[in-house]
Amino acid sequence: MNSVVPGLGSIGTISPLPKLPSLQPAEGQGGFGAVLSSALHHLNQLSGGAEQQVGNLLKGVGGDVSSVMIAVEKADVAFQMMMQVRNKIVSAYQDIEKMQF
Amino acid sequence: MTTGPPMMSMLESYLKLSASREQAISANMANIDTPGYRTHDINLESEFNKVMSGALRSSEDGAEPVQLTPVFHLVQGLMERPDGNNVSLDHEGLMLAKTQLQYQLAIQLIQNHFHQTLSAINGGS
Amino acid sequence: MNLFDSLSISGSALLAERQRSEVIAANMANAQTTHTEAGGPYRRREVVFETRGASSFRLALANNGEFHGPTPGSVRISDVVDDPSPALMRYEPGHPDANKEGYVAYPAINPTAEMVDLMDSVRAYQLNASAVAATKQMIQQAIGILKS
Numbered sequence: 001m002n003s004v005v006p007g008l009g010s011i012g013t014i015s016p017l018p019k020l021p022s023l024q025p026a027e028g029q030g031g032f033g034a035v036l037s038s039a040l041h042h043l044n045q046l047s048g049g050a051e052q053q054v055g056n057l058l059k060g061v062g063g064d065v066s067s068v069m070i071a072v073e074k075a076d077v078a079f080q081m082m083m084q085v086r087n088k089i090v091s092a093y094q095d096i097e098k099m100q101f
Numbered sequence: 102m103t104t105g106p107p108m109m110s111m112l113e114s115y116l117k118l119s120a121s122r123e124q125a126i127s128a129n130m131a132n133i134d135t136p137g138y139r140t141h142d143i144n145l146e147s148e149f150n151k152v153m154s155g156a157l158r159s160s161e162d163g164a165e166p167v168q169l170t171p172v173f174h175l176v177q178g179l180m181e182r183p184d185g186n187n188v189s190l191d192h193e194g195l196m197l198a199k200t201q202l203q204y205q206l207a208i209q210l211i212q213n214h215f216h217q218t219l220s221a222i223n224g225g226s
Numbered sequence: 227m228n229l230f231d232s233l234s235i236s237g238s239a240l241l242a243e244r245q246r247s248e249v250i251a252a253n254m255a256n257a258q259t260t261h262t263e264a265g266g267p268y269r270r271r272e273v274v275f276e277t278r279g280a281s282s283f284r285l286a287l288a289n290n291g292e293f294h295g296p297t298p299g300s301v302r303i304s305d306v307v308d309d310p311s312p313a314l315m316r317y318e319p320g321h322p323d324a325n326k327e328g329y330v331a332y333p334a335i336n337p338t339a340e341m342v343d344l345m346d347s348v349r350a351y352q353l354n355a356s357a358v359a360a361t362k363q364m365i366q367q368a369i370g371i372l373k374s
Contacts (some may be wrong), residue, residue, distance in 0.1 A: 064228060066116045066208070066368040070109070073215055073371055081222045114342050116368075123364065127232040128299030130357045131239030133350050135248070135275040135301055190353055201360050208367045215371070 036089065039082045044077070052073040111216040112211045114152045118134055119204040126197050129188050137185035141195070145203070148172070195226050229368075231297045232361045238278075239354040245303045246273045253287045257335040260323040265300050267323075268333040269308040276304035282308035309334060 050071040057068045132138040179187040180202045259268035279298030311334040319328030
């Protein structure tokens with residue numbers, strides 16, 4: 001996995017960021033689609049949670065401003081990671097497409 | 102990669118504890134003229150240690166947040182006025198300044214952590 | 227466990243101290259008032275401070291839940307009471323409010339004591355205003371996590 005997205009190893013310490021499943025070579029329909037949709041699913045959870053916390057904060061209910069800010073930032077970071085993953089996957093796919101046999 | 106509780110939840114807990122302390126200090130300052138009022142405080146360091154050791158146990162089962170219920174105790178050794186109130190203006194002012202700085206420290210560390218993460222994500226191509 | 231609650235608490239103290247200084251100012255203004263509508267000299271008044279939600283205070287601070295009504299730990303003036311000290315009698319036979327013996331009843335108000343009280347109230351006000359500034363700065367710093 002590190003060869004596809006270099007630099008991912010250094011952010012393993014953050015717990016809520018999605019753990020992407022390792023890519024299975026040549027599994028047919030699995031592969032890129034599965035990786036993306038799993039990352040999307042984790043991202044949805046994170047941003048849904050963040051949205052709910054923001055709603056609560058605006059209503060005046062529940063926790064600290066700081067917790068809400070951190071949750072929003074975590075969702076943002078996860079989103080950016082997903083975008084990068086998507087970019088890498090798409091560009092890897094395009095590289096493979098260009099190969100001629 | 103890491104052993105022990107994740108950095109972010111550590112910092113978040115520290116932040117929440119600082120905010121709790123600040124709330125106790127605000128209440129002390131507000132009641133500086135209330136007869137019979139006693140100064141409250143939390144022991145930030147020991148509460149944080151409690152959270153850390155609790156988090157160590159739960160960090161294996163995933164990102165379960167450790168419930169924060171800090172214990173508020175009465176502060177000893179403060180001079181008491183005739184009406185029973187023992188809030189000291191200087192003591193509370195000092196504690197407030199200290200707590201503000203601790204809060205700022207945690208915020209700064211959190212920001213740094215996010216920046217590191219983001220540059221790892223975006224800069225690693 | 228909320229910084230916005232800290233603002234409520236400090237705000238309640240600002241209000242209470244302001245009410246206290248108003249009562250003190252009235253005392254000082256009426257130090258020489260020998261008759262009022264109710265008859266008799268002006269009576270010196272004092273404020274009584276009270277912590278709200280005192281019994282649930284510690285539990286409340288540790289709790290994550292919301293509270294209806296006043297924030298525990300906040301303060302209010304629960305009562306304004308008359309000072310029961312007897313009036314000061316001064317011998318002024320020509321005064322319109324003099325009694326049969328020629329004594330006039332003056333309010334038992336010592337301007338110096340009132341002044342000291344007022345300074346105390348101002349100091350407490352400043353303390354809580356600085357608490358508001360500190361809380362506000364902390365909230366702004368938390369919001370700053372999202373910047374850049």
